[in-house]
Amino acid sequence: QSVLTQPPSVSEAPRQRVTISCSGSSSNIGNNAVNWYQQLPGKAPKLLIYYDDLLPSGVSDRFSGSKSGTSASLAISGLQSEDEADYYCAAWDDRLNGWVFGGGTKLTVL
Amino acid sequence: QVQLQESGPGLVKPSQTLSLTCTVSGGSISSGSYYWSWIRQPAGKGLEWIGRIYTSGSTNYNPSLKSRVTISVDTSKNQFSLKLSSVTAADTAVYYCAREKGDYMDVWGKGTTVTVSS
Numbered sequence: 001q002s003v004l005t006q007p008p009s010v011s012e013a014p015r016q017r018v019t020i021s022c023s024g025s026s027s028n029i030g031n032n033a034v035n036w037y038q039q040l041p042g043k044a045p046k047l048l049i050y051y052d053d054l055l056p057s058g059v060s061d062r063f064s065g066s067k068s069g070t071s072a073s074l075a076i077s078g079l080q081s082e083d084e085a086d087y088y089c090a091a092w093d094d095r096l097n098g099w100v101f102g103g104g105t106k107l108t109v110l
Numbered sequence: 111q112v113q114l115q116e117s118g119p120g121l122v123k124p125s126q127t128l129s130l131t132c133t134v135s136g137g138s139i140s141s142g143s144y145y146w147s148w149i150r151q152p153a154g155k156g157l158e159w160i161g162r163i164y165t166s167g168s169t170n171y172n173p174s175l176k177s178r179v180t181i182s183v184d185t186s187k188n189q190f191s192l193k194l195s196s197v198t199a200a201d202t203a204v205y206y207c208a209r210e211k212g213d214y215m216d217v218w219g220k221g222t223t224v225t226v227s228s
Contacts, residue, residue: 002156032213033213033214035213035214035215037157037215043220044206044218044219044220044221045149045157045206045215045218046218047214047215047216047218050212050213050214050216051212051213051214056216088156088157090157090214090215092213096172096173097170097173098159098161098170098171098172098173099147099149099159099162099215100159101156101157101158101159102156103156104156104157
């Protein structure tokens with residue numbers, strides 16, 4: 001049972017838009033920045049979004065992040081087959097004094 | 111361009127201690143205000159943060175693993191290490207090291223698979 005809650009899977013057609021939700025609490029998302037990681041099959045996680053909505057250099061602007069209260073979302077527009085991956089949200093938890101991750105969401109591009 | 115590389119035994123016997131090292135290249139482990147973390151991922155499952163260390167030696171550990179984890183840093187070798195004691199099959203996973211820049215992990219190693227089995 002992960003501290004942050006994500007849907008196990010989402011799917012959408014190419015060129016469409018999909019959102020992945022991440023729900024937490026006041027001790028993590030509600031009080032700290034949310035980061036998103038993309039994990040391609042067989043690869044290490046890669047930073048996708050940081051500080052709720054910022055894109056690292058080199059990350060496509062088809063990816064965007066947002067946060068409201070104790071929930072955050074990752075949106076991917078103009079879906080491409082290369083976006084098929086597992087996506088994880090993460091935040092620092094003040095009560096646990098450590099990083100917590102969502103359980104991950106598997107994105108399938110139909 | 112900082113890169114991280116995990117190394118250590120791929121097979122550990124139950125009840126023994128798992129020991130891994132993360133070597134930092136392309137930059138000094140002591141420069142900048144970074145934390146250095148360990149994260150693991152059992153096959154087919156999600157990410158679990160194990161703990162982190164600051165170059166000063168200050169550490170934070172996952173409460174669920176705290177009694178078995180020790181993370182240390184060797185600035186002379188530009189490495190930091192993980193020791194996990196009394197391992198069981200549940201500790202079988204891919205282990206990643208990562209750099210924390212501010213409030214996010216911006217650089218990850220490629221990961222190393224550790225299997226706990228007799």
